[in-house]
C-alpha cells in the first residue's frame with residue numbers, strides 16, 4: 001500500500017564518500033537534499049580498516065570513523081539522512097519517481113546516484129556458507145587480513161586488486177596461495193611482478209576453486225582443480241579471500257540509464273550528467289578505473305553542482 005507521496009528537490013541515493021559529499025554541497029545550496037543510506041550505511045569504506053590516503057588525515061583514519069565524520073558534516077548543513085532502500089525508480093517522465101522499501105513514493109526534481117559497487121563472489125555454496133558464518137571467507141584483505149596473521153591463506157583472482165591484496169596478505173600471513181584461472185594474469189605487469197617476486201606467495205595457474213572446506217564453523221582448506229589436467233587437491237588454509245572484481249549497484253536503474261556491459265553508469269564526459277535530464281551519478285557506480293574515496297567525494301561534489309545548475313536553469 002502506498003503512503004502519501006513526498007515531493008523534494010534533490011534525492012541522494014547512497015551513503016559513501018560520494019553521497020555524503022553530494023549532501024554537503026546540495027544542502028549548502030539550499031536544495032534540501034534527502035539522502036537514503038541503503039543497506040550498508042557508509043558504503044564500502046565501513047569495511048576498511050585504516051584509510052591513509054584521504055587528504056587531510058595525516059595520521060590516517062579508520063573507514064567507519066571517516067564515514068561518521070562525513071555524515072555529521074552533511075547533517076550539519078541540513079541533509080536529511082534516512083534509513084531505507086530505494087527498490088524501484090521511474091525516470092520516464094519529467095518528474096523522477098522513486099519508491100523506498102517498495103512502499104513510500106517520492107517525486108524528485110533531481111536525483112544523485114551514489115550507490116557504489118559491491119565485491120563479487122564465486123557463488124559457491126560453501127563460500128557463501130563460511131562468508132555468512134564469518135568463518136574465514138572475505139572479499140577485503142585490508143579489512144580482514146589482520147585476523148590471519150602467521151596463518152596460511154588462499155586468494156582467488158588475477159587482476160590488480162588480487163595482486164594488491166595478495167601482496168598485502170603476504171606481509172601478515174605465513175603463506176599465500178594465489179589461484180589464477182587462466183595461465184596469465186590480468187593485472188598490470190608491475191603488480192603481477194610484485195607477487196611473482198614475493199617469496200611466500202605461491203601462484204597456481206589454470207586453477208579453479210571447487211569448494212571451501214571447513215569444520216562447520218571455520219575454514220580449514222580449499223579444494224582446487226587444475227583445469228588443464230583435472231587434478232584436484234586440497235590446500236590447507238584458514239582464510240579464503242576473493243578478489244575477482246566488483247559489481248556496480250545499479251540494477252534498479254537499468255531500464256532508464258545508459259550503462260556499460262558490467263553495469264557502470266555512463267556519465268557525460270567531464271560531468272556527472274547521465275542520459276536522463278536531472279539524474280546525476282557520482283562515485284563507484286560510474287567509475288571502474290579510480291575507485292578511490294577521494295575521487296568518489298570529488299564526483300559527489302560535481303553531481304551536486306550539476307544538479308544545482310540544472311535546477312537554476314529550469315527556474316530561469
Ligand code: NDP
Pocket residue numbers: 122156157158159160161162164181182185186187243244245246288289291
Ligand atoms: P578485474 O576485473 O581487473 O580482474 C578480476 C580478476 O578476477 C580477473 O583476473 C578474472 O580472471 C578473475 N575472475 C573473475 N571471475 C572469476 C572467477 N569466477 N573465478 C576465478 N577468477 C575470476 O578486477 P580488479 O578488481 O582486479 O580491478 C578492477 C579495476 O581496478 C581494474 O581496472 C584495475 O586495473 C583497477 N585497480 C587498480 C589498482 C592499482 O592500480 N593500484 C588496484 C586495484 C584495482 P580473468 O583474468 O581470467 O578474467
